């Protein structure tokens with residue numbers, strides 16, 4: 745089964761990808777994670793990707809498709825849960841093969857900004873915290889190692905707004921592309937995590953029952 749999760753940053757699509765991945769034992773194709781991994785490499789590509797991510801702009805399609813194709817060849821042959829990919833029409837068209845479901849996890853821009861700017865992580869051990877859902881016991885310090893909490897550069901408000909604007913500009917055509925194929929199911933992303941998961945599961949189940 746091949747599933748694509750579309751939703752702006754902060755829509756909770758990676759959480760839903762994890763739940764679906766466990767449920768169906770399918771690997772997650774997250775180009776965001778692949779980019780973050782590449783950005784840690786001390787190579788020209790690593791430096792280029794890091795710079796683009798920090799600026800809040802999309803990494804070029806050639807680099808993304810190379811990462812995605814490698815993943816699909818090695819891990820995603822039987823199926824996958826894609827999140828954050830495809831991010832624009834070029835990528836969607838370059839992704840060959842039948843897709844089973846596209847879930848559009850919808851949240852308002854205001855809610856996305858509220859959620860994204862509340863993410864903090866430890867500068868030493870990288871443990872995640874969230875000012876809305878997972879407050880540290882001591883303000884500004886990591887519960888695990890006492891390290892100073894920082895915001896990912898791309899979670900700071902200016903970068904967040906830019907990422908969201910880019911998202912709406914570039915990802916809407918992807919939605920239209922899949923809508924034309926009758927694959928898109930809209931999910932209310934402003935519900936609790938289990939309710940979103942249930943909505944997705946109901947649609948998958950319904951489709952399985954009718955086949």
Ligand code: AMP
Pocket residue numbers: 753774775776777779780796797800801802803804808827828829830831832835898907
């Ligand atoms: P994410 O964690 O999915 O928000 O991705 C973080 C950053 O990685 C984005 O702001 C982009 O710079 C880059 N990125 C991730 N996925 C893609 C993609 N499919 N196409 C282009 N850039 C991407």
